[in-house]
Amino acid sequence: MEFKHISVLYDESIEGLNVNPNGIYVDGTLGGAGHSKGIVSKLTGGRLICNDLDLNAIDNAKLVLSEHLDKVTFIHDDYKNLLENLDDLGIDGIDGILLDLGVSSPQIDDPNRGFSYSKAAPLDMRMDTTQTLDAKVVVNTYKEEELAKIFFEYGEDKLSRKIARAIVREREKEPITTTDRLADIIERCYPAGYRFKHGHPAKRVFQAIRIEVNGELEGLYDFIYSVALRLKVGGRMAVITFHSLEDRIVKNAFTELEKDCICDKHLPVCVCNKRREVKILTKKPIVASEEELKNNKRAESAKLRIVERV
Numbered sequence: 001m002e003f004k005h006i007s008v009l010y011d012e013s014i015e016g017l018n019v020n021p022n023g024i025y026v027d028g029t030l031g032g033a034g035h036s037k038g039i040v041s042k043l044t045g046g047r048l049i050c051n052d053l054d055l056n057a058i059d060n061a062k063l064v065l066s067e068h069l070d071k072v073t074f075i076h077d078d079y080k081n082l083l084e085n086l087d088d089l090g091i092d093g094i095d096g097i098l099l100d101l102g103v104s105s106p107q108i109d110d111p112n113r114g115f116s117y118s119k120a121a122p123l124d125m126r127m128d129t130t131q132t133l134d135a136k137v138v139v140n141t142y143k144e145e146e147l148a149k150i151f152f153e154y155g156e157d158k159l160s161r162k163i164a165r166a167i168v169r170e171r172e173k174e175p176i177t178t179t180d181r182l183a184d185i186i187e188r189c190y191p192a193g194y195r196f197k198h199g200h201p202a203k204r205v206f207q208a209i210r211i212e213v214n215g216e217l218e219g220l221y222d223f224i225y226s227v228a229l230r231l232k233v234g235g236r237m238a239v240i241t242f243h244s245l246e247d248r249i250v251k252n253a254f255t256e257l258e259k260d261c262i263c264d265k266h267l268p269v270c271v272c273n274k275r276r277e278v279k280i281l282t283k284k285p286i287v288a289s290e291e292e293l294k295n296n297k298r299a300e301s302a303k304l305r306i307v308e309r310v
């Protein structure tokens, strides 16, 4: 299957990184390597570390970046292990990092990966196909309350309890092993008139299961915070998110990093020693232009935030 992913907010993120031709850059979420290609094309003496959980993405990137392989290092790992991986490579400070969170189009479009509610497939949703936790395990073994909590917190679905109850009832008859059966169970929880008013009724629950399977929100705040401290002065971090939960985490981490002294206002002298670590360059997140939205519907919910190390 062809690996086709249109990079979101491409110009805005490459310009936002303000690439130093001799710098060390990280693309934490390589995907279709579109952003990586934009970064590496600007490098002369520098290096680009390309990281992804998905082996397909890495194999594909070796072709996409074939003209630049002398400047690229690939890592197949969770970006949350990046600091250890940089240590192993003997890299101390970095000049920039891009995170373009979530799933790539090939992951959604390949029916065998089981990410999509609109394609009949085995329930899977693993970005890293070598991990054991998949959507089948979540749907068939998690307790009803756990499912309801995930659907509510990660999917912001108002019918989370009802859907969790329906899933448990159905899986007692027979394990739920396919995307279409799960989508059908969810769809039937919605009143007929309401079903497709806010997009596909299974959209939010599928998002929630995907976040759970891939641990997408766990450790994100700590990662953003700690990797920002690894930037050299003047180095930049650009993060693209696709839903409000992720965006909130990124925004909060950037806000905290920017704070200078967090002592109680009434204390005469600072005792916290917190210093401003970054300058936020995007007071409001950058969103896709009308032009981009015409060509790429997946850019609709994208938000880009950028900071610079001070």
Ligand SMILES: C[S@@+](CC[C@H](N)C(=O)[O-])C[C@H]1O[C@@H](n2cnc3c(N)ncnc32)[C@H](O)[C@@H]1O
Pocket: 005, 006, 007, 008, 028, 029, 030, 031, 032, 033, 034, 035, 036, 051, 052, 053, 054, 057, 077, 078, 079, 080, 100, 101, 102, 103, 104, 105, 127
């Ligand atoms: C939206 S795509 C990136 C697209 C890319 N910027 C481009 O221009 O083609 C997100 C990628 O991040 C990867 N990913 C998601 N979470 C990850 C994690 N925790 N660690 C490493 N890779 C991750 C996914 O496997 C996917 O390939």
